[in-house]
Structures are given as C-alpha cells and as structure tokens.
Amino acid sequence: MIDYQSLIDQVDEWIINRDKTVILIFILITAVLAVGFGMTATDSGTSQFSEGVPAQEAFEDVNDNFEREPFGTGTGTTTLIQRDRNVLTKSAVLAMLRAQHRIQRDTSQNVVSTNSVAQTVATEIDPTATTLSAQIDVVERTPQSGVRTVTRTIVRTQPSVRSRLSDDLNERDPSASATIATITHQVAGTSDDAGTQSGSPLTSLQREATFIVGSTSGDITVFGSGIISGELGGVITDSLIIVVPAAVILIFIFLIIAYRDPIDLIIGLVSLAMTIAWTFGFMGWARIEFTQILIAIPPLLLAVGIDFGIHAINRYREERVTGEDISSSMRTTTDQLLPAFSIVTGTTVLGFAANGVSDLAPVREFGLVAAVGIIFTLLIFGIFLPAFKHLLDRKRVEYSIPSFGTTPIGRAGSVGGQVLGVGVVIARRSPYIFLLVILILTAALGGYGTGVETRFTTDDFLPPEETPGYLEELPEPFAPGEYTVTKTTNYLENTFESSEDDTVTVYVEGSMRQGSTLEILHKTNQDPPDSFVTAERESQPQSILTVIDQYERESASFRRLISAKDQNGNGIPDHDLGIVYDQLFASSYGDQARLYLTDDYTATRLIYSVKAEKSQAAITADTRQLATEIRMESTATGSVVVRKAVSDVIAESAYTSLVIAVLTAAVFLVAIYWLLENRPGLGIANILPVLLTIAGLASTMRYLDIPFNVLTGTTLSVGIGLGIDYSAHFVHRFTEEYRGEVDRFEALSVSVRGTGGALAGSMLTTTSGTGVLILAITPILGQFGLLIALSVLYSFIASIFVLPAALIGWTDIRRQLWIDT
Known part of the structure; x- marks a missing residue:
C-alpha cells in the first residue's frame, strides 16, 4: 500500500491557499493551446x-x-x-x-x-x-x-x-x-x-x-x-449546425437541474469549454486532422467532464450541509475525488489507448486524442474546478451573494434516494442469486452481440434519400442543404446493369514477356467463382487479352503474328510476347492496351464483372481465391475488395482493442486498489458492470441492425471508458465509507445516495446531450449518438443496481478467504 495522501495534500495546498494562481496558470495554458485551433484542418473524405x-x-x-x-x-x-x-x-x-x-x-x-x-x-x-x-x-x-x-x-x-x-x-x-x-x-x-x-x-x-x-x-x-x-463535408457541417445547439440546450437544462445554482453552473460550463478547447488545441499543435471518427471526441469529453463536475460539486455540498466551512469542505472533496478521478482517468485512458493497435490511422488517432482529452479532463475538473469553486464561494461569502441549490442530489429521504437504493435492497436480500442471473445474462447478451455485422461504404456518411420532414421545417441557419448524392447513387444502381462496384480487379506483377504469361491469364477464365458473371461457363474479364483479340479481328497482319506465336493452337500467343506487345502498342489500339498492361510489360490487370446480388464478403473471398491460383504475384483489389478489407480491419480493431482494454483495465484496477487500499479484489468487482455494459451494447447493435463502421466501431471502447467511469466512482466512494466498524450495507447506502445521485445527474445530462445526435442528417452520426447514450445509460444501471451485490460478494469472500490482507 502506497501513501498517496502527501501528493494530494500538496494539490490541496494549491487549490485552497493559491486558488487565484491555479486559475491564472490554467487560463495561460488555455490561451497557448487555443492557438492550435487555427492549425486544425478537416478531412471529411473516406479514403x-x-x-x-x-x-x-x-x-x-x-x-x-x-x-x-x-x-x-x-x-x-x-x-x-x-x-x-x-x-x-x-x-x-x-x-x-x-x-x-x-x-x-x-x-x-x-x-x-x-x-x-x-x-x-x-x-x-x-x-x-x-x-x-x-x-x-x-x-x-x-x-x-x-x-x-x-x-x-x-x-x-x-x-x-x-x-x-x-x-x-x-x-x-x-x-x-x-x-x-x-x-x-x-x-x-x-x-x-x-x-x-x-x-x-x-x-x-x-x-x-x-x-x-x-x-x-x-x-x-x-x-x-x-x-x-x-456532400460529405456539407452533410457533416449541416448535421453539427443542427445537433450542437440542440445538445447545448439540453445539456444546459439538465445542468441547471443538477447544479441548481447559477454560479456553480458557470463553473461547470467554463470547465467543459476549457476541456474542449484544450483537446482541439492539442489536435492543432499535433497536426491531427479533424475526421468523421473524431466527431466522437466532444461527446466523450462532455460525458466524462459532466460526470466529474457534478461529482465534485455534489461531494462538496455533502460536506457543506453538515456545517463544514469552505476550505475544509473542499479539502475533504478533493481528498476523496482526486483518487477516484485518477482511477477513472487511468482506466479510461487505457480503454481508448487500446485503439492504438488498429491498422487504421484514423482509429489510432481517435485513441490518442481521446486519451489526451481525458487526461485534460482530469486536470481541469480535478484541480481547476475546485480552485475556481473555492475562490467564488469565498467571494460569495465576502460580498453576501446568496446561494441557491446547496443540497446534494440523492439525499436521504428524497424520491431519487429511494430509487437509487433498490440495488442495496437486492444486495441485502439475495446478492448471489442476483449475481448468477447477471452473469448468465452477460454471457447470453455477449454471445448474441458477437453477430454484429461490419460494413464500410461511402453511403454510411451520406444523408438518406429523403430528408426527414422535421428537418425541412427548420428555419435558417439550421435548415439543411439540398442533397442529391444518395438519390443519384440509388438511381444508378437500380437503372444500370453494372457499375464500379459491380467489378473487381486482379493486379498481376511480374515479367509479362514470359511465354506462359498469357496462357496463365487465359486459364483464370475457366471454371470461374460463383460470384463472377459468366458466359458459357467462362468468365469474360477485360484484360490485355481482350485488346489483343479485338486487334486480331481487325488486322490480318497481327492475326498472322498471333498464329505464329501460338505453339499449341488455342489462339493464345505463348512465346516472343514482347514482339506481340510491341506491335499492339504501336497500333491504334495502343492507348487501349495501356489500360491493361504497363509500358515496361511488368504489370497487368484483369477486370471481372461480378453479380450484384452477391455479398461483399462472397465477392472478396472469390476474388482473393482467384488471385492465389494465378502462378504470379497477384493481388485482389477494386472498390468492393478494398471496402471489405477495411471492414475486416474495423472488426478486428474493435474486438482486439476491446480485449486489450478489458484486460489492461482489469489489471490496472486490481493493481491500483492493491496499492491504494490494499484491497485488490475491488478491481474484479469494479469490472463486472463494465462487462455487462459492453455485452448489452453489442447485443443492442445487433438487434437494431447497427453495424460496426468507422464510427460505431469505437463504441465498445467508449463503453469501457464510460462504464469504468461510473463504476469506479461508486467503488471508490464505498472504500471511503467502508472503514473501521462501519456496517457494509450502511456504507453502500451512503455511497448510493451520494455518488449515485451524482451519477444520476451525469447520466441524464450526458444521455440527452449525446442522444440528440439522432437528429443528425447523416445516419452514421445518429447511430453513434444513440449508442453513446445507451452506453451511458447501461453503465449507470449496471453501476447502481449490480455493483452493490458485487461488493457484498467481495466483502464475504474477503472475510472467509482473507484475500485482502
């Protein structure tokens, strides 16, 4: 067990005795980082x-x-x-x-x-x-x-x-x-x-x-x-113009309800704004472009920042209502919350940093920016907000400015306190039966959630063909522009037999002068895969053979050359190919031949038509199989294959980062509770609600037919970050209350009323603020907003109703087996 209190005491000294200096330092840092705003570029493309x-x-x-x-x-x-x-x-x-x-x-x-x-x-x-x-x-x-x-x-x-x-x-x-x-x-x-x-x-x-x-x-x-x-750039801009004001209004309303005091509201809003400014300023200084996936960052920072802010104010009020003075109340608040904020930050950073294993650069950048943003959130809400609150409350007393909402959320006897206490009632009556049901439910939801599909298409980022009526009624400047791309692409797909997405390409590298080269390419036409368009049981790719055949029908001299270079009489030249290419490139068909064969005769491509009704996975698998059968260095490519490859990387990134995040978070929690409290078992109890949240989120995605894409693919790591946020606050509060001879159920009740009340306020504010993304014009933003809101809701429910039973189980095991000493 390490002594971390001395470090917190030093921070307390600055917050309480040098609050003006702390505020000035943070303002100067904000000014420096804000310069990065002007350096931030935007990349709204999908390439x-x-x-x-x-x-x-x-x-x-x-x-x-x-x-x-x-x-x-x-x-x-x-x-x-x-x-x-x-x-x-x-x-x-x-x-x-x-x-x-x-x-x-x-x-x-x-x-x-x-x-x-x-x-x-x-x-x-x-x-x-x-x-x-x-x-x-x-x-x-x-x-x-x-x-x-x-x-x-x-x-x-x-x-x-x-x-x-x-x-x-x-x-x-x-x-x-x-x-x-x-x-x-x-x-x-x-x-x-x-x-x-x-x-x-x-x-x-x-x-x-x-x-x-x-x-x-x-x-x-x-x-x-x-x-x-x-339109990709326009639809994101228009979506944000609609969503951001709506989110700000909803967040503002719920923050008013949570804080119930104009000065505390100002403190919270300034801290949130500072967090966003620091993070986006960092992006500018780091030359990280703002992409579609980074749209996830502001909701995440708002979610954690709102949570930290409400916890800090609520915990401070718990002390103030007992008659403690300003400085003593703030010292107690920071003594309890700084370790909790640090635990939350550590696990959340690990969750987001796990995206660093992704093969996609935008996903890695998301993990980096999210991790840095959460560290900024810790500094601002763990140090700046308490100092700001301490200074303003001193001035409030000095100038006799009245206080408004001073009672904490979820106090004993309130309706909220009674609802939040349901988990304690369950833990008191039948914790193990309840935990068994939760474990079975988690396994069932997790198994069902493994069936979530993965997709990567440009259409994910485009607006629907018909703009919803409620958006068309919006006044300027909120009224969206006119979008035609989706309607046009649907028309092309429904009207014409083939398009770029109905073809695949096999890229072949090597010496094309070798006598067997064209024979090898010709054999790929025989016994083609099921997803390829065929004629008389053979595929008909567009290739250099197509151009040779066209010129041969037109030119008698070229026809004689082909016959002379064809040793087995099947119409395919199989020696002295350089002479064949030279004559072809010198003819009127030269430009057309260069579409399929490079000037140095070292690379060629074959373009196959594929059946539109076949799935992306089937087409890609067939094309890759065909490429492996060519006895030359060959690569399957084309729009369909590229998008399937990106989809595979998205799925791999989502699941890999999930496993890494869960494992590293579990190890971190066990280690940190061992070092800080000498109670490593608390780390295992802490992770249970997070697993339930992730399983519930994945199963919801499958049930609602929401696929993993470049944006929703981050929701599992987001679920870990937010889930640990909620459960870590509760567990740490319980460790503070459950000391000495204190009854464990009383410690749970106090934790639920205090921390649970703050979690409730945070949940309502965050779910409304991020859930408003469903109003976005582009469906991918709506899906992401819905999933973030659900991850917050699931995290809250799991923490309030599941953690009490898990903590009772931990105390029983500790008493019987003496795991924690």
Whole structure:
C-alpha cells in the first residue's frame, strides 16, 4: 500500500491557499493551446480509412499504372446521367453531345477525353467525325430514321454500348430511358480511388460542370467522386449546425437541474469549454486532422467532464450541509475525488489507448486524442474546478451573494434516494442469486452481440434519400442543404446493369514477356467463382487479352503474328510476347492496351464483372481465391475488395482493442486498489458492470441492425471508458465509507445516495446531450449518438443496481478467504 495522501495534500495546498494562481496558470495554458485551433484542418473524405490496407495500395498501383500514364498526370472522371423518354432519339443524342461539347470547350475543365453512346452513334454514321463539334454536325445532318438504324446496329453488336444504357433497353425498337457518359479530366496528383478524398480538386470541377450542363436542353445530371466529396463535408457541417445547439440546450437544462445554482453552473460550463478547447488545441499543435471518427471526441469529453463536475460539486455540498466551512469542505472533496478521478482517468485512458493497435490511422488517432482529452479532463475538473469553486464561494461569502441549490442530489429521504437504493435492497436480500442471473445474462447478451455485422461504404456518411420532414421545417441557419448524392447513387444502381462496384480487379506483377504469361491469364477464365458473371461457363474479364483479340479481328497482319506465336493452337500467343506487345502498342489500339498492361510489360490487370446480388464478403473471398491460383504475384483489389478489407480491419480493431482494454483495465484496477487500499479484489468487482455494459451494447447493435463502421466501431471502447467511469466512482466512494466498524450495507447506502445521485445527474445530462445526435442528417452520426447514450445509460444501471451485490460478494469472500490482507 502506497501513501498517496502527501501528493494530494500538496494539490490541496494549491487549490485552497493559491486558488487565484491555479486559475491564472490554467487560463495561460488555455490561451497557448487555443492557438492550435487555427492549425486544425478537416478531412471529411473516406479514403483516409483505407490508407495502408494492402488491397487499397494495390488499387492505387492500378490507378498509377493504368489511369495516369496515358495522360502523363493524374486523372479524374465525371459521369453525365441523361434521362429521357428515349435517350436514343436524334434530339436526345444531340443533347448529350452538346453537353459534352460545352464542358470540353471550358478550359477550366481540363478535359482529355469523353465517351458516350451519342459519340458512338455519330462515329458509326461518319468514322471521320473525331471531334465533338464534327459529331454534332453529323447527327444534325442525319434524319431521325438514319439515327434509328445506326442505334439499332450498335446496341446489338457492341456490348460496351449496352453497358451504358439503362436496364429497360429495347434492342429491336431501340429505346432506353437513361444513359451515362464519361468525361475524363486532367487533375494533377488525383485519381479515382475506392473512397472519396476530402477537398478533392474534382469537387470544384464537377460543381462548375453542373452549371455548364444546366444551360443545355435535356435532363442531364453531373455526378462523380467530387460531388460525393462535397456532400460529405456539407452533410457533416449541416448535421453539427443542427445537433450542437440542440445538445447545448439540453445539456444546459439538465445542468441547471443538477447544479441548481447559477454560479456553480458557470463553473461547470467554463470547465467543459476549457476541456474542449484544450483537446482541439492539442489536435492543432499535433497536426491531427479533424475526421468523421473524431466527431466522437466532444461527446466523450462532455460525458466524462459532466460526470466529474457534478461529482465534485455534489461531494462538496455533502460536506457543506453538515456545517463544514469552505476550505475544509473542499479539502475533504478533493481528498476523496482526486483518487477516484485518477482511477477513472487511468482506466479510461487505457480503454481508448487500446485503439492504438488498429491498422487504421484514423482509429489510432481517435485513441490518442481521446486519451489526451481525458487526461485534460482530469486536470481541469480535478484541480481547476475546485480552485475556481473555492475562490467564488469565498467571494460569495465576502460580498453576501446568496446561494441557491446547496443540497446534494440523492439525499436521504428524497424520491431519487429511494430509487437509487433498490440495488442495496437486492444486495441485502439475495446478492448471489442476483449475481448468477447477471452473469448468465452477460454471457447470453455477449454471445448474441458477437453477430454484429461490419460494413464500410461511402453511403454510411451520406444523408438518406429523403430528408426527414422535421428537418425541412427548420428555419435558417439550421435548415439543411439540398442533397442529391444518395438519390443519384440509388438511381444508378437500380437503372444500370453494372457499375464500379459491380467489378473487381486482379493486379498481376511480374515479367509479362514470359511465354506462359498469357496462357496463365487465359486459364483464370475457366471454371470461374460463383460470384463472377459468366458466359458459357467462362468468365469474360477485360484484360490485355481482350485488346489483343479485338486487334486480331481487325488486322490480318497481327492475326498472322498471333498464329505464329501460338505453339499449341488455342489462339493464345505463348512465346516472343514482347514482339506481340510491341506491335499492339504501336497500333491504334495502343492507348487501349495501356489500360491493361504497363509500358515496361511488368504489370497487368484483369477486370471481372461480378453479380450484384452477391455479398461483399462472397465477392472478396472469390476474388482473393482467384488471385492465389494465378502462378504470379497477384493481388485482389477494386472498390468492393478494398471496402471489405477495411471492414475486416474495423472488426478486428474493435474486438482486439476491446480485449486489450478489458484486460489492461482489469489489471490496472486490481493493481491500483492493491496499492491504494490494499484491497485488490475491488478491481474484479469494479469490472463486472463494465462487462455487462459492453455485452448489452453489442447485443443492442445487433438487434437494431447497427453495424460496426468507422464510427460505431469505437463504441465498445467508449463503453469501457464510460462504464469504468461510473463504476469506479461508486467503488471508490464505498472504500471511503467502508472503514473501521462501519456496517457494509450502511456504507453502500451512503455511497448510493451520494455518488449515485451524482451519477444520476451525469447520466441524464450526458444521455440527452449525446442522444440528440439522432437528429443528425447523416445516419452514421445518429447511430453513434444513440449508442453513446445507451452506453451511458447501461453503465449507470449496471453501476447502481449490480455493483452493490458485487461488493457484498467481495466483502464475504474477503472475510472467509482473507484475500485482502
């Protein structure tokens, strides 16, 4: 057992005898850290979550090798979505061509290529029409019947055309209700990836393109990753504009009820504001960008800060109502609460720091910022708030300022005190039966909760297709903007047969000149996995073999070359491949070949179409299996594979950090109670309500179909942090009361009325303040707010009603086995 009282006495001396100096020091630190506010950048994209994932690194290599090189710089694409009664009529074809032409003529758009069904129609009519202006002239001169004849031919003979038309395509009488076109822009340092990049240069390009296209005839929508990126940032901003004022109002109301004194309310609010300022200032100085996952930080700090603040004021009032003077009451308060705050801080920091094992950088940053923020919370509410309270109460007496709410929450005889005492009643009558039921319940909830799904999609961060009516009624500046991305993505998925998410890529590295290389690639088409789209029991990937086959049908000389280099007569060249590639790259098919084979012939890609109804897990497993069967260094990648890989990392991070947090917290609690109180068994009792909270939270997520994602994946570690917060306060108060000859049930009753009352006030304030996140526009914030509120509620219930029985069990074991000596 160590003597920590001397250290607390030194802190007491500063708080009581140098309160003004303490306040001044904290104000100066706040001023220094506040400078960091201006250094804090924001990253609202989703690509940050896939950084470092092998599938994403392969995907970036694919983009570097096959998307950038044809233009010598980074590229990005914009999609034009045209809707009409029939997009294959002459007037609709002209509308699309004119929209593309307007974008191309604008030099700010940096257009390097365009591709559409309308262009295919025009070049089929006149192959010499190689520019958009020439193609417009050709279509204008062609009668409607001529356009109709050409469209009928191309939709029957060209699969690439059909893939750009809606599912309701009628090939006999050519008609379709929608089509898509692609604009490729030259954007330095940018390429389309599996996520969306915050602040993408494409955002401004595509917003400008929307204005340009808006002046053309026809229903044409501009869409792309830049539009998505813009809405990602906008929806988070609008959500916070709605949620933060609502949370502040609710927290303010409940703090008024909890404190019942304007001066105490000011002390609490100033301390909360200082905690937020310190933490975000630290982020700025540490150059940590504010991301979606860090939205979790303010609710966490508010939860712990509100809890610390109410505990400090409530414990101080317990002493004051007995007639103790200001300094004596504050000394007693800090003597009891500083050890409790330190225990809570230690275990909470361990819980959040456990996220440091994650392979995702944003999750590691979350753990770091949360841990630092909790340490700041300890310093501010453990030292600054008592000093501030001590100074103001002295001034209140000096200037005869009246006090208002001076009684503690949950005092004996109050309704709250009676409700909080239910756990003590259970502990008195049948603690072991109750604990057995709790253990069985925890195991059952934990087992059910292991079925929580894991998902990572951009859609998680986007608003619903239809904005709830109550949000549309909000006045300015709270009224949300108009969001279209979700509606557009749903339309694309429901209207067109394939999209980027309906393809996967296998990235193959090695010498492509080896004679067996193309034979190896060809064999991957045979006996394809179940999730792949097939034709005559073979997959039909887009690859360098596709380009070779196309050029072979067009060029007799190339056909003779292929025949000469094909030793087994199956149509696949299997020696002198460098000569084959050289001739292919020198032909008109060279640019197309570079989409699948690098200029140095050391890497290639195969793009497979996959069945839309298959799950992300099934597609990823099949693609990875296919990659392992290729006798070259091969990596499965593509949007579907990257997102599944990130989902796997999220799940692994959530469960790994959970196990580490529970184990380290248990060891810490046993050790700290052994060192401080010589009662190590209290650490085990302390952890029981936390396990119940985590099990209840996980089972709730599964029941409500809330998956683990980049934000909700942190809720288990949050549950540990908040659960230990509540239980540690109660256990430490019990150790203070249960000394000497004091009856254990009386010690429980005093602890429940004192600490339990403060916990109740903290619970009501925090659940209302964080639960208001369900008003957020984006569902992921609503889910997170609900889970945080539930974790606080579950922690409170477990601490008040389960801990008394656990503590009685600990006292019985201690008496019989003498574990604690």
